[in-house]
Amino acid sequence: MATMLQPQIILLKEGTDTSQGKPQLLSNINACTAVADVVRSTLGPRGMDKLIHDEKGNTTISNDGATIMKLLDIIHPAAKILVDIAKSQDSEVGDGTTTVVLLAAEFLKEAKPFIEDGVHPQNLIRSYRTAGHLAIEKVKELAVSIEGKSLEEKKSLLANCAATSLSSKLIGGEKDFFASMVVDAVLAIGNDDRLNMIGIKKVPGGNMRDSFLVNGVAFKKTFSYAGFEQQPKKFVNPKILLLNIELELKSEKENAEIRLSDPSQYQSIVDAEWNIIYDKLDKCVKSGAKIILSRLAIGDLATQYFADRDVFCAGRVTEEDLHRVAAATGGTIQTTVNNVIDEVLGSCEIFEEKQVGNERFNIFSGCPSGQTATIVLRGGADQFIEEAERSLHDAIMIVRRAVKNSTVVAGGGAIDMEISRYLRQHARTIAGKSQLFINSYAKALEIIPRQLCDNAGFDATDVLNKLRQKHALPSGEGALYGVDINTGGIADSFANFVWEPSVVKINAINAATEAACLILSVDETVKNPKSESAQGDAAASAMGRGRGGAAFRGRGRGMRRR
Amino acid sequence: MVGMGMPAYGIQSMLKEGHKHLSGLDEAVLKNIDACKQLSQITRTSLGPNGMNKMVINHLDKLFITNDAATIVNELEVQHPAAKILVLAGKAQQEEIGDGANLCVSFAGELLQNAEELIRMGLHPSEIIIGYAKAINKTIQVLEELVEAGSDTMDVRDTNQVISRMKAAVASKQFGLEDILCCLIAQACIQVCPKNPANFNVDNVRVTKLLGGGLHDSKIVRGMVLKSDAVGSIKRIEKAKVAVFAGGVDTSATETKGTVLIHSAEQLENYARTEEAKVEQLIKAVAESGAKVIVSGAAVGEMALHFCERYKLMVLKISSKFELRRFCRTTGAVALLKLSPPNPDDLGYVDSISVEEIGGVRVTIARNEEGGNSVSTVVLRGSTDSILDDLERAVDDGVNTYKAMCRDSRIVPGAAATEIELAIRLKEFSLKETGLDQYAISKFAESFEMVPKTLAENAGLNAMEIISSLYAEHASGNARVGIDLEEGTCKDVSTNSIWDLYITKFFALKYAADAVCTVLRVDQIIMAKPAGGPKRDAPAGMDED
Secondary structure (H helix, E strand, O other): OOOOOOOOOEOOOOOOOEEHHHHHHHHHHHHHHHHHHHHHHOOOOOOOOOEEOOOOOEEEEEHHHHHHHHOOOOHHHHHHHHHHHHHHHHHHHHHHHHHHHHHHHHHHHHHHHHHHOOOOOOOOOOOHHHHHOOOOHHHHHHEEOOOOOOHHHHHHHHHHHHHHHHHHOOOHHHHHHHHHHHHHHHHHHOOOOOOEEEEEEEEOOOHHHHHHEOOOEEEOOOOOOHHHHHHHOOOOOOEEEEEEOOOOOOOOOOOEEEOOOHHHHHHHHHHHHHHHHHHHHHHHHHOOOOEEEEEEOOOOHHHHHHHHOEEEEEOOOOOOHHHHHHHHHHOOOOOOOOOHHEEEEEEEEEEEEEEOOOOOEEEEEOOOOOOOOEEEEOOOOOHHHHHHHHHHHHHHHHHHHHHHHOOEEEEHHHHHHHHHHHHHHHHOOOOOHHHHHHHHHHHOOOOOHHHHHHHOOOHHHHHHHHHHHHHHHHOOOOEEEEEEOOOOOEEEEEOOOOEHHHHHHHHHHHHHHHHHHHOOEEEEEOOOOHHHHHHHHHHHHHHHHHHHHHHHHHHHHHHHHH | OOOOOOOOOOHHOOOOOOOOEHHHHHHHHHHHHHHHHHHHHHHHHHHHHHOOOOEEEEEOOOOOOOOEHHHHHHOOOOOOOHHHHHHHHHHHHHHHOOHHHHHHHHHHHHHHHHHHHHHHHHOOHHHHHHHHHHHHHHHHHHHHHHHHOOOOOOOOHHHHHHHHHHHHHOOOOOOOOOHHHHHHHHHHHHOOOOOHHHHHHHHEEEEEEEEEEEEEHOOOEEEEEEEOOOOOOEEEEEEEEEEEEEEOOOOOOOOOOEEEEEHHHHHHHHHHHHHHHOOOOOOOOHOOEEEEEEEEEEOOOOHHHHHHHHOEEEEEEEEOOOHHHHHHHHHHHOEOOOOOOOOHHHOOEEEEEEEEOOOOOEEEEOOOOOOOOOOOEEEEEEEOOHHHHHHHHHHHHHHHHHHHHHHOOEEEEEOOOHHHHHHHHHHHHHHOOOOOOHHHHHHHHHHHOHHHHOOOOOOHOOHHHHHHHHHHHHOOOOEEEEEEEOEEEEEEHHHOOEEHHHHHHHHHHHHHHHHHHHHHHHHHHEEOOOOOHHHHHHHHHHHOO
């Protein structure tokens, strides 16, 4: 230790890393800008995709901001905040993840010169907060309600929202096709919407247009035993029994043991075991159900037994699917076959097993409660379908939010330009430093139309100037003008059906402002050395959690699905 | 290690190799002071509403972004023994009051810095200690005189009065958001305030953090919010009785390992059936007792769940013992250990339990609007985990302030007005002292300038100007003039209603002075060689590979 000659003061543990002051703040801003540069080019309909190759060798092609941010594995503490806001946007609204990261980074970038000039960050923060608040109020004011329209009208309105979201994705070419599919799916699950009631099944092969929506449930044929072929594969108005037990010849309980004094009784025990399983099977059939699904295995004996009685069965159905079938058909999952009453059986109009690609699919359609929908996705490569699934997820979320909040704003950068104009105008009424800060906030908002142009290969400055002129018209008629991605000029976004639910914008502005303020408010980083024992603890607790909970079940399920 | 290369002499020769031994003014006292100063410098920039945040990454790699001094010093892993005394003072303040830890640490740092000057002047530490002790006694006396007249009685159920007292504490954590936050905190606290406010339990105000949205979407729930889904398919129920089973809802199994012996075919066939019947009987009995909701503290067996669905019972699982206890408090239920038919007295009641989706997370909300509402929850929304954590700390501080004001509702002017007044009065007092401690008392008085100075510096204002104009105002008799940070001028705090709780100030100053005296009293440090030194790094290095 160097304490011998010149005893220095060790306040903190050895290995602790501290950095502070203005350089620290600037380096945080730089880190955030660097992260935003990665996702920058994915924005908008002409955005490019990213191919990410992770350490396990999985390849992901994506254009979804949240997915990219998640896979980037960022360790810089300040830049991590951007990952967090992307996640938050994803969970709150599901789309606009790139937007939120971009906005936050741009706010910071605009703040940088001020910090360098010695402005106290708190002054900036206060102005940014005010500006963010004003911007949100303005979005709310500009939003157009779609409440009270007829179902047909509403459907087309929602489809527009979905199409706007999809147009920036890989499947943008087929956006109308998928938009209507997504809207149907979301409307099908009704008001008590639960996202997991919309299933998305991926089948490689075919092309995108072969994708279809099942108004009910569909899942891939499960592993089956001999005798399965003899079972009927199509039913009209069948009764469905959902089970959570094994229909196999097996010991009843692990801790039971049989001791016999009389060898002649041995046969009776064997018979008894057979009786138990036959009894179960008999009860299943007697319940009147024509389709029997179980989360656990249905053995070959049972398969044969059901085949003989013209009953369809499928074992090892994943729990998700089983719950979905339960919700769709109105049945409840049974853990025992005793006392199966009619009430617990589900029903649907048509059940059939169909060939999709090179997979067989069990499809339940025309379900009475109708609270489920399944989208079967087709397409070429695995990565392609994965990305399509993510895109559909975004679109579904967008439509769900639009249904809930039912206000929309013009997309294509129109709303951003309008808020920017409004804030600039507002800034002029402020005396003091705050004027500059709100102006720079307004300027940062222009990043959205600017990036849209850059990504599409247009001259951003040119388009932006045109937009500014339109929005500055005193009559306010230009308020809905945004970037026209087809011609490279400007167009009325609202009339062209480029719509976004207002909640997406509100949340994006809110989150981006919060994150920017948070990063600006940090002037010191202290990094403690990692403690080894703690690391072990963390790993152990993570494992412990995994063992007990969903991860365990997940493992079992995941293997069979792929 | 100090002894290495040097001939062992004096105390060094008595100790085992590897000991560190520091003594005397230069080696021990001044070094200690220096270390404490460094610590207080870290926290100082976080003082006040315009304080900056710190990013602290602790040894578990968890990121904290906060300006809450208690959190910062807690996560810093301070090693220096003298600086640790300051940390302990901060912690004591956090535990006693729950707020004002920064004032405590920063003020102690300032006191020590001034003590250093005195030591360099030639004063002996013991004289400084005597002076400081006199000064703190006088301070407490003066502080009592500064208490706002008529503030000693308050209605702790009046939202406005509560907010006015809480605002300063919350604003120093989340400036600009204090109006929204105070309103939420005050409502939550008042809801659960018992008949005798002195019995207010901080634990009864819960915070649930949900990612997404913004602070404006935060709300208060009268009851509890559980971050999990209901187990069964019933997701919503209203005006229901609740049965709570701490031991899980499942078939009873023996703890001792046992084997069931089966002697005949009949027994084998009936084995499964009897078990099933037993579960059904139990669940049926619960359902017949009038309960509509079953809350389990442990696993819910599949068979049991099946029958719960059959009897239309909603099933919730709360695995945390603490959460379960709170749930019992919310609903007034008695947790039963074993799955058995509950007595009517043991059942709790909720107005509604429903599973709702907030920000992509499914949460179960148990509401109890009237009567027995002993728990309320603040649902915080924010865009990142670190923002949420920081908001939670602000809420905690607010709740603690509420608790403190339930004990003692007296207030003193905030925004550094009190500090300046104390400085002036102490200065006067010091002149009347005859001994050498006069110097110490006058330095103690000067130390109070740290608060307005830091507040002004953190807000980007000219500190010297502010302090001199504050002195001028106070000298002319305006004892309530403090800094208005938004305008950067000096103003009577009563116009902006910035008040600090007397009790917070009292303890912060007292703990700071005590800690300082302790640090000054040390003249020798003997540190034993840390056990198992070199082993530390090796495994860590392996981990990285």
